[in-house]
Amino acid sequence: MTELEEKGKAAKAASKKLASLPTEVKNRAILGIADALGARQNEILAANSQDYNESEASGMSAAMLDRLMLNPSRLEGIANDVRTVAALADPVGEVIEKRTLPNGLHLSKKRVPLGVIGAIYESRPNVTVDISVLCLKSGNAVILRGGKEALRSNLALAKVVQEAAYKAGVPQGSVQIIESTDRALVDYMLKMKGTIDLIIPRGGTGLIKSVAENAAMPVVTGGIGVxxxxxxxxxxxxxxxxxxxxxxxxxxxxxxxxxxxxxxxxxxxxxxxxxxxxxxxxxxxxxxxxxxxxxxxxxxxxxxxxxxxxxxxxxxxxxxxxxxxxxxxxxxxxxxxxxxxxxxxxxxxxxxxxxxxxxxxxxxxxxxxxxxxxxTDGSQFGLGAEIGISTQKFHARGPMALRELTSYKWLIVGDGHVRP
Structure with missing residues (x-):
């Protein structure tokens, strides 16, 4: 079994436990992550500085460098968005609608997690935190694959997220990050249908198009803004x-x-x-x-x-x-x-x-x-952090926050009912 398969197996197992994790445990983990971002600021910024300097020397565009850069102010903003997510209502278990049929059957439509989210993204290290926190609050496990230009930053942030979350009682394996920059792993990740329930790409047109065309599982695309x-x-x-x-x-x-x-x-x-x-x-x-x-x-x-x-x-x-x-x-x-x-x-x-x-x-x-x-931003809309801006019409549209990371199921309760 490859390392990626092991991460997928661990994430799938964790997602089953996450689906019923009490809200107070999730919130404790999320607030712990926010605090850890401040406490370990120097460690995070040192890693980001290495990524930034290396990317600048390689000729990266000003736009991409801006997306890559972290500083104390931006890190504080990320932490504040994380705290906002903790304060939001937990979507898991919400009863969207309910009714009693003429035959006496009781129907309810209940919000449930999607399962395992795969996130493939470029440049922006804040995405590592945003996606992880939103997935945790919505009861989903996540497998992260960031761009090579932000590898040190992403690894530092993922470590902070994992340690704070697991300390608070979140199941091990809930947050996974692919440490290798081998492009072949992305191709393999896109074929992990049955393990990954949804792929969300964030980046340029090339990345989004490639993921949309090659993924075996559903994809939510967006982020290209004209x-x-x-x-x-x-x-x-x-x-x-x-x-x-x-x-x-x-x-x-x-x-x-x-x-x-x-x-x-x-x-x-x-x-x-x-x-x-x-x-x-x-x-x-x-x-x-x-x-x-x-x-x-x-x-x-x-x-x-x-x-x-x-x-x-x-x-x-x-x-x-x-x-x-x-x-x-x-x-x-x-x-x-x-x-x-x-x-x-x-x-x-x-x-x-x-x-x-x-x-x-x-x-x-x-x-x-x-x-x-x-x-157009999850935090500006009062949704907390966001996974991205979806420009498609199915499943999610606009800022993707907690509710957009859930599905629903019908619960039907009878008393010996059989269909005539």
Whole structure:
């Protein structure tokens, strides 16, 4: 039996015990993990520093380096998200609905864990903690496989999680991490149907596509965010500037950051100079269509580039934004339908009917009116940490938190009932 098979067997055995583990034990473990992240900060940051320096020397992009980096503030944020999960209601055992049939049978629909979750992810070491904690709270075992660029960080974090969880009474084997960077192990992991109940990939397009095409078990995909903000002709200029600035600049390397700004032609001459000059202060490069370029060219301080066809539908993950002037809400909706990834889309408008139409017609996991797309996040939604943002429609959509890591079963209680 290979090491991976042994980990799978241990995780499967642990999942049976986890399914009925008392909530107080799970919460004690989760709070212990949060405390341990602070107590062992130096150990974790030292491992992360090695990963970061090695990746920087190898020429890793700024966006990937940002995702890889841990610092005291980020580690504290991770710990706070962990504590939030402990405070959330335990989904396991929740009765979703119940009824009594005319024949006297009592039916109830009860929430249950999925079993064993396989997580394959790149760069972000925080995922090691987020996924582990969410799986523990939802009664699932987890097998982690992070990217080689974050190996030391992931191993350090997994060790902290395992030791704190097992000390609190969580079954041994509940949290497993694959220590080898051998790519063949990922291929093998994707074939472990019967051991792993669900695979969740987090990373770039290549990883997600590969997992979706090769996994023998169900996969929840997402995380690729081509996010639009549409500034309607009836938008409040101050709100529109603040929202687009936040969506692009606050953290440009993440999936819920703005990629394309769509602006109604009637408001474009007044709005575009305002947002462009604010973006310029943050060194945002603007890829403009012809009409946007005509409006902005007189402002010499801007970093303007004529937009190319492949700028539409691109996830920049950098201080770059595409800008397009549109003639109507209809055109904005058509553009988003064609180029959007189903992640997060926003409209800025004071017209309630336009906002309602946008909210109803845009087909995305998260659709906003007068708010930044940067809110698409489990912690911002009050869900605690998240496993990722699902852009598919089956099983889970949007931030994947506790309930999205459960299924349900029907319980039927009779009194000698037989079907006529």
């Amino acid at each position: 996010c639009h903000t549409y500034v309607d002709k009836n938008a409040d200029l101050n709100k529109a500037v603040a929202i687009a600035y936040n969506a692009k600049v606050q953290r440009p390397t993440v999936c819920n950051a703005l990629d394309t700004l769509l602006v109604h032609t009637e408001i474009a001459p007044r709005y575009l100079p305002l947002i462009a000059q604010e973006w310029a202060k943050a060194s945002v490069e603007m890829h403009c269509d012809k009409r946007a370029l005509t409006i902005l060219k007189p402002i010499t301080s801007l970093k303007l580039v004529p937009a190319k066809a492949d700028d539409w539908g691109k996830e920049f993950l950098a201080l770059i934004a595409a800008i397009k002037v549109v003639d109507s809400l209809d055109e904005a909706l058509e553009h988003i339908e064609h180029y959007g990834s189903g992640h997060s889309e926003a409209i800025v408008t004071e017209d309630k009917s336009a906002a309602a139409r946008f909210l109803n017609e845009v087909d995305a996991a998260c659709v906003y009116a007068n708010a930044s797309t940067r809110f």
